[in-house]
Amino acid sequence: MxxxxxxxxxxxxxxxxxxxKWVGKCNACNQWNTIAEEIVVKPEKSDFGTVFNIxxxxxxxxxxEIELANVPRIKLPGSELNRVLxxxxxxxxxxLFGGDPGIGKSTLMLQMALxxxxxxxxxxxxxxxxxxxxxxxxxxxxxxxxxxxxTETSTQAIFQHLKELQPDVLxxxxxxxxxxxxxxxxxxxxxxxxxxxxxxxxxAKETHTPVFLVGHITKDGTIAGPKILEHMVDxxxxxxxxxxxxxxxxxxxxxxxxxxxxxxxxEMQVEGLKEVENPSEILISNKDEKLSGSAxxxxxxxxxxxxxxxxxxxxxxxxxxxQRSSTGFxxxxxxxxxxxxxxxxxxxxxxxxxxxxxxxxxxxxxxxxDLAVISxxxxxxxxxxxxxxxxxxxxxxxxxxxxxxxxxxxxxxxxEKLGFESIYVSKYNQKGLNQKSQKIKVVFVxxxxxxxxxxxx
Numbered sequence: 001m002x003x004x005x006x007x008x009x010x011x012x013x014x015x016x017x018x019x020x021k022w023v024g025k026c027n028a029c030n031q032w033n034t035i036a037e038e039i040v041v042k043p044e045k046s047d048f049g050t051v052f053n054i055x056x057x058x059x060x061x062x063x064x065e066i067e068l069a070n071v072p073r074i075k076l077p078g079s080e081l082n083r084v085l086x087x088x089x090x091x092x093x094x095x096l097f098g099g100d101p102g103i104g105k106s107t108l109m110l111q112m113a114l115x116x117x118x119x120x121x122x123x124x125x126x127x128x129x130x131x132x133x134x135x136x137x138x139x140x141x142x143x144x145x146x147x148x149x150x151t152e153t154s155t156q157a158i159f160q161h162l163k164e165l166q167p168d169v170l171x172x173x174x175x176x177x178x179x180x181x182x183x184x185x186x187x188x189x190x191x192x193x194x195x196x197x198x199x200x201x202x203x204a205k206e207t208h209t210p211v212f213l214v215g216h217i218t219k220d221g222t223i224a225g226p227k228i229l230e231h232m233v234d235x236x237x238x239x240x241x242x243x244x245x246x247x248x249x250x251x252x253x254x255x256x257x258x259x260x261x262x263x264x265x266x267e268m269q270v271e272g273l274k275e276v277e278n279p280s281e282i283l284i285s286n287k288d289e290k291l292s293g294s295a296x297x298x299x300x301x302x303x304x305x306x307x308x309x310x311x312x313x314x315x316x317x318x319x320x321x322x323q324r325s326s327t328g329f330x331x332x333x334x335x336x337x338x339x340x341x342x343x344x345x346x347x348x349x350x351x352x353x354x355x356x357x358x359x360x361x362x363x364x365x366x367x368x369x370d371l372a373v374i375s376x377x378x379x380x381x382x383x384x385x386x387x388x389x390x391x392x393x394x395x396x397x398x399x400x401x402x403x404x405x406x407x408x409x410x411x412x413x414x415x416e417k418l419g420f421e422s423i424y425v426s427k428y429n430q431k432g433l434n435q436k437s438q439k440i441k442v443v444f445v446x447x448x449x450x451x452x453x454x455x456x457x
Contacts, residue, residue: 086258
C-alpha cells in the first residue's frame with residue numbers, strides 16, 4: 001500500500017498522458033503497450049524560489065504598457081550553431097538538444113562551453129565523472145578559464161551551486177538523469193522529466209540565464225520523455241548523422257526566436273566537431289576517371305544551397321526479381337521515378353537492379369534532385385559518362401514533365417560559385433530569372449526525353 005501523501009499513477013511513456021489504471025492502448029497517441037506505473041507524490045513548493053529569494057508574482061498588463069527591451073543575443077563560438085539558433089543565443093531561453101547515442105551531443109555542448117570566451121559557463125553532467133569530462137576537454141582543447149564542471153543529478157543541489165556561481169550559460173547533460181525530491185519516482189520517468197524541466201524553465205525565465213538541455217532519443221527517433229517537453233522549451237535542436245560517416249547535421253525543429261529552415265553542418269574529427277563552411281566542396285568527390293552513373297544536383301537544406309552527388313548503379317537482375325535499393329533517398333520516390341522512365345520515356349529497366357546512393361552519408365528529401373536521380377540512372381543504364389561540369393535542379397512529374405523548383409536563383413549561384421559550366425532546370429523557372437548577371441549556362445527543359453537527348457546524343 002502506498003504511503004500517506006504518495007499515490008500511484010499510470011503514464012504513457014510516449015506522450016505523457018496520465019491514466020488512473022493500466023490500459024493497453026494510449027488514447028492520446030494511439031500507441032500500444034506504452035503505459036507504465038509510476039509512484040508520484042503531490043508536488044510541493046519548488047525550492048527554486050527559496051534558493052533565489054524570488055517572491056514576486058506577475059499581474060495582467062495592457063499590451064501597450066509592456067516595454068520592449070532590446071536584449072542583445074549571446075554570440076556563440078563559430079557560425080553554424082549561431083545560424084541554427086537564429087543569430088545567437090537569447091538570454092533566458094531554454095534549448096532542448098537531442099540526438100542519437102554517440103552522435104556527438106556531449107562533445108558539441110562541451111566544445112561550446114570551452115570556447116565561449118568572456119562568459120561564465122556551468123556544465124552539469126549526470127552521466128560522466130569529472131575525470132571523463134576532463135579527458136574529453138583535453139582532447140578538444142580547454143580555452144575557457146571560466147568553464148565550470150559539476151557532476152550532480154539533484155536539482156536542489158544544482159540550484160544551490162547556481163546561486164553561488166551565477167553562470168551566464170548553463171548546460172544540463174542530460175535532462176533524463178536529473179531528479180527532484182518533489183517527485184518520488186526514478187530519474188528518467190515521465191514525472192521526473194516534466195518536473196525537472198519545469199524547474200529549469202522557471203530558473204531560465206526568472207534569472208535570464210540561457211539553459212541547454214541535452215535529451216536522449218528513443219528507438220523511434222523522438223526525444224525521450226513526454227511530448228509536452230518539446231512544448232515547454234523555446235528551441236528544439238536535432239543532431240543527425242550516420243556514425244559510419246564523419247558529417248553531422250544540426251537542424252532546428254522548433255525555434256521561437258528564429259527560422260526553422262537553417263542547417264548547421266559539422267565534421268567529426270579527433271579534436272572535436274569542426275564546422276563545415278562550404279559543404280558542397282566536400283560532398284562532391286573529385287574523380288579523375290570518366291565513370292558513368294554519377295550526377296550532381298543543387299539542393300536546398302533549409303535556406304542553404306548545397307550541391308550533392310547522386311550515384312546510381314543499374315545492372316541485370318541475376319536472380320529473377322529485380323532489386324530496388326536507395327541510401328539517403330526515399331525508396332518509394334525512386335520506384336516512382338523508375339516507373340516514369342518505364343512508362344513515359346520507354347526505357348526498359350523493369351528487369352534490372354537499381355541501386356542509388358547519396359554521397360557523403362546524408363539524407364535528402366528535396367524533390368529538386370529528381371532530375372539528377374533520373375540522369376544518374378540513365379547514365380549507368382546506358383554506360384554513358386555525364387560531364388562533371390553539369391548539374392541539375394528540377395522535379396520530375398508522373399507524366400515525365402520537368403517541374404519547377406523554389407529558390408532557383410540560389411541553386412544556380414551555388415553551382416556557378418563552384419565552377420559548373422551548365423545547369424539543367426525546368427523551363428517554367430525561366431520567368432523572373434536574371435540570366436545576364438550569370439556566367440553559367442542555364443539549360444531549360446520541359447520533358448525527360450529532352451534531357452536524355454541533350455546529354456547522351
